Amino acid sequence: MARLAVIAGGGALPARIAAAHPDALFVTFDPQAGNLPDGAEVLHASFERAGALFAGLKAAGVTEVVFAGGLTRPKLNPLRFDAKTMALAPAVMAALKAGDDGLLRTVVGAFETEGFAVRGAADLVPDLTAPAGRLAGRAPAKADLADIDRAVTILTTLGPLDIGQGAVVVQGLVMGIETVQGTDAMLDFVAGTRARFRRDGGVLVKAPKPGQDLRVDMPALGPQTVTAAAEAGLNGIAFAAGRVLLLDRDEMIVRAQAAGLFLLGQEV
Incomplete structure (x- = not known):
């Protein structure tokens, strides 16, 4: 057995x-x-x-x-x-x-x-991931979808170099790339960026690197990430559908709704 x-x-x-x-x-x-x-x-x-x-x-x-x-x-x-x-x-x-x-x-x-x-x-624990679709918040605007596409391109390009599983893009500008410090540290950096370098809105995208062994290193998001994204002034979070762990999904949805952020599963 x-x-x-x-x-x-x-x-x-x-x-x-x-x-x-x-x-x-x-x-x-x-x-x-x-x-x-x-x-x-x-x-x-x-x-x-x-x-x-x-x-x-x-x-x-x-x-x-x-x-x-x-x-x-x-x-x-x-x-x-x-x-x-x-x-x-x-x-x-x-x-x-x-x-x-x-x-x-x-x-x-x-x-x-x-x-x-x-x-x-x-x-x-199959319900640790979510399929494609919106879990919380409003539908992403056209600008949000463009930022998501750019972030996905960045992560796909950097993946072979074994760099990061997350990126923040704001109206086309790359504001942060996840490194060894992790997602929340990246979002703290974005939140602390001076206003003259910032534009409004933006998205966090979380996705595995190409070829990554998801048995042992699947990217993860949790309630604290939602709070950090809100504090960084972002419009929402997109994640690779079925390939990112959502830790305490219910609390993530509650925090996203309260902060006005969208949570979106994407086919990446």
Whole structure:
């Protein structure tokens, strides 16, 4: 019988998966992690002891894993590596010098080589994504649609360079590109842009990079992003239909309606 393990990072996603899969084993790399569900079975792990992690998963009967929430790149101490980590080290070290996509492919490959099936959060909790269509707010104006198209073009062009999953365009002007700091930091930057460099309105577009493995790195939006977009003076948020996680969709809709923002699923 299949058993799921949740490789739990930060944010609300681990709790969403826990609600749908209460028997899952939760793996945390942070002994002080506070986002784990009450009563959940927890396996504490170390990035430097991959062999112990794989053995612990197998001992618990795990056959499937899902990566949920953000994980920061670890600072590794080779003196603490176990034999399995030592064997993986050349590939991991090379991947750490590359972009996130390369690192994630290496990590996924290691789990699959050990016999674990890697699942996507959206496969386990289908209502985490939304189809094409408007979820909240008014219909986008012609200028908004033009800004969405330009943002999509930017993301598609930059995707092969492993840069970002989000962009802000205001009346044709590029106001922000998401980098390692994340979407909310980009929106804070836009909000703080001096008025003489700004025009009214604009959109945030969120979409995966071309070829991105959506099982482990699907872009996500949440209520705080809606609030940050409103504070940045934008007209709305567009996202790739079926390919962006919506964390707490109901609250996102409430905040968007209150702020007068549209939420739009787009075929990207």
